[in-house]
Amino acid sequence: MMQIDKSKPVMVTGATGYVAGWLVKKLLDEGFTVHAPVRDPEKKEKLKYLNDLADKATGKIKYFKADLLAPGSYDEAMKGCELVYHTASPFTSKIKDPQKDLVDPALKGTRNVLESVNKTESVKRVVLTSSCAAVFGDSKDLLALPNGTATEENWNTTSSLNHQAYSFSKTVAEKEAWKMNKAQNRWDLVVINPTLVIGPGINPKSTSESYNLIKQLGDGTMKMGVPPFEIGVVDVRDVAEAHFNAGFVSEAEGRHIVSSESKTFLQLADYLRPSFGKDFPLPKRQLPKFVVWLSAPSVGVSRKMVSNNMGYPWKVDNTKSKEKLGIKYISPEKSINDFFQQMVDSGVFNK
Ligand code: NAP
DSSP states (O other), X not given: OOOOOTTSOEXXXXXXXXXXXXXXXXXXXXXXXXXXXXXXXXXXXXXXXXXXXXXXXSSEEXXXXXXXXXXXXXXXXXXXXXXXXXXXOOOOSOOSOHIIIIIIIIIIHHHHXXXXXXXXXXXXXXXXXXXXXXXXXXXXXXGXXXXXXXXXXXXXXXXXXXXXHHHHHHXXXXXXXXXXXXXXXXXXXXXXXXXXXXXXXXXXXOOSHHHHHHHHHHSSTTTTOBOSOEEEEEEHHHHHHHHHHHHHOTTOOEEEEEOSEEEEHXXXXXXXXXXXXXXXXXXXXXXXXXXXXXXXGGGTOOHHHHHHHTTOOOEEOOHHHHHHHOOOOOOHXXXXXXXXXXXXXXXXXXX
């Protein structure tokens, strides 16, 4: 059975990111030396939050320069590591070219990191941050599944470069990881497939799309109403715990859907109303699907995206994450309130 030596360094790609932040904190608090390959180790402002964590912890953090698109650039950071977390991948809606901005860093980046793993004899396990977006594409696709519910058995077959490009990028990247894992027998692969991650980050002003989406509930963008859209949500602290346990639970294997409950945007706004309704223009109603469909192109959203995703129930099975990784989910009500409070405190809504 695979055992990780806790005295060895652990590598985390994308350590500066929203999802990786709490994982790095947990590793540092447990006394690990974290090897953090980042794009720009000289950008002190970006590393400030991680350095603050390390100052308060028993573990250490060491930075290396690396880019998902630069072959071999992860070799140095990986030296001596038995465990590699690969979280880095762009999660943004601000894209011009889906191939260049999403698919290349996701797919070539995964290949690049795993080629370094193949060269680094010490590595025993890789934990990959995939997404529920690699499990299924559009909400409508769930209708074809038993009980309308997705499990780890399912794969996204409907996303493409032209439709749901982010989901496509995560699907091709995870498939590549499984292909490279199956072509050898030294390292095992454990995959985390989170739904929409919410909750307070280590860096209160992250660029993750999670921030952009939730910010819109409070900045007036959605004051006339929210789209009739439901999605699974999960607290960023639970996602970190799932990653940590995926690294250290010897018998962990395969994919893990990591999701607390599915909620509509209106339900999320309703959770915020008692504490924030007086001071913020939280949405009070759901817009009819046809209204969203008509106006979609004017906000850069395709009508196909609206047709195939709005107004559908959204169900995934999180049993495996609870049974195999021991996750006890934080409630969406707490996650969204803690997240919003952090945005308020850090001045995200200040004009
Ligand atoms: P994020 O805060 O924007 O983090 C993305 C990370 O990837 C950053 O550390 C970024 O580094 C790094 N990165 C991007 N392009 C890179 C490149 N070319 N070379 C090296 N590093 C690069 O977003 P996030 O939400 O934490 O996403 C992290 C992971 O979680 C991704 O794999 C994403 O698909 C996955 N995920 C997120 C969610 C969610 O709801 N947030 C849900 C499911 C899965 P810089 O700091 O240098 O930009």
